[in-house]
Amino acid sequence: MNEQSDSPAQDWSAEGYARNARFVAELGEPVVDWLAPKPGERVLDVGCGDGALTASIVARGADVVGVDSSLSLVEAARARGIDARVMDVYALPFRQEFDAGFSNAALHWMREPDLALANIARALKPRGRFVGEMGAQGNVAAISTAILAVLRAHGIDGEARWPWYFPTPAEYAERLETHGFVVLRMELIPRPTPLPTGMRGWLDTFANPFLAGVNDDERGAILEEVTSLLAPSLRGRAGAWTADYVRLRFAAQLER
Ligand code: BEZ
Secondary structure (H helix, E strand, C coil): CCCCCCCCCCCCHHHHHHCCHHHHHCCCCCEEEEEEEECCCCCEEEECCCCCCCCHHHHCCCCCEEEEEEHHHHHHHHCCEEEEEEHHHHCCCCCCCCEEEEEEECCHHCCHHHHHHHHHHEEEEEEEEEEEEEEEECHHHHHHHHHHHHHCCCCCHHHHHHHCCCCHHHHHHHHHCCCCCEEEEEEEEEEEEEECCCCHHHHHHHHHHHHCCCCCCCHHHHHHHHHHHHHHHHEEECEEEEEEEEEEEEEEEEEE
């Protein structure tokens, strides 16, 4: 899931991901519905993570290959019986092999979207479909602004470490078309997302690219400050946290 080539590496742990981010796969089921995989179809799951959602595509009868750059997550996917491979989306080797491509909550880690889309398009058979969901412009805006503000107070340039790509629908549609796709459907979905392990659990799993090289004490202090800055806006009265997610969901098909 960590595909950014020009920013600090995300250090995924399958165990931490399972604890703090199970909701990612659970909320991804509607994206599988958009894919509507058919028995026997070959599907490429780009950024398959620990395979929790890949398993749902497999359960619908498709023959799925999952790729992810994290060994820890790929091992977790393999433990579910998934054909998962450690692979960089910027170096995908596939040529016209898959009936469909799929991606949930991974494309926003790919800061070179054109290279990713070119490789995904090349992996698909003629008229192949590509269905995905990612963060859109404005995704985690409050969370990321708090991170940047606290890092600045600690003398760290958070913008230089920015790890995500959150496009507008118009921008991503244009990119899809540039790579030969026709956009069949695209939706911008504001989706305040409950965080089962709170803001600290979310930050521990997803904010690592901002904290590379920061020692443990300062890291702990930064994350505490970010959490307390966000509490008035994202923590409810009963103490439950919600992340300010905005999704971009699309279904596209190669024109030829
Ligand atoms: C997301 O799924 O939108 C997301 C996950 C981690 C970091 C940023 C965004």
